[in-house]
Amino acid sequence: MSATEIQSPRSKAPGVGSGRIAPQYRRSGTSKGNFEMLAWLFMRLSGVVLVVLIFGHLTVNLLVGEGIHAIDFGFVAGKWADPFWQIWDLAMLWLAMLHGTNGVRTIINDYAEKDATRMWLKVVLYAATTVIIILGTLVIFTFDPCPVVNGVQLPGGFCPAP
Ligand code: HEM
Structure with missing residues (x-):
């Protein structure tokens, strides 16, 4: 093999036929339908x-007006009082989580060699993703800028007295 020859992915050993898959990379199941193609497409589109969502988020939070110095509880409360920013943040949460999860799923499939290891790593990954997406979605839509607990107004001084 010359120094510039690139090995075909998952091939057995230098010089061994390009289509051969080394035993540790053989998978018992095949993916169903065109899921992997759709997942590939989703990574590009998401x-x-x-890029638009994250740079919009960073610009509005860190650059515009007083920038980072204006960020506090009231700043977040003000943004989430507007359905536009609720939907923006919701889209950012869902897309980043699904994009990141699918990326890590690919890495697990590529690097974990045992069937059971791949399975358990993905169980943990999907469980974490589900919890974060559900909790994040709840926070965006149930956020109350003027919480009253046992008749006591919490926190900040900008809410009307209960
Ligand atoms: C700024 C916007 C982003 C763009 C343009 C982008 C683009 C991409 C693309 C095209 C891939 C596929 C690469 C491949 O198949 O070889 C990818 C993979 C990945 N992305 Fe993103 N991404 C972005 C943000 C994110 C965010 C916010 C996360 C985490 C939540 C993330 C986590 C990942 C992971 C874990 C992979 C798999 C890496 C791998 O296969 O080696 N990305 N990204």
């Missing part, structure tokens, strides 16, 4: 949308 990536493009995430």
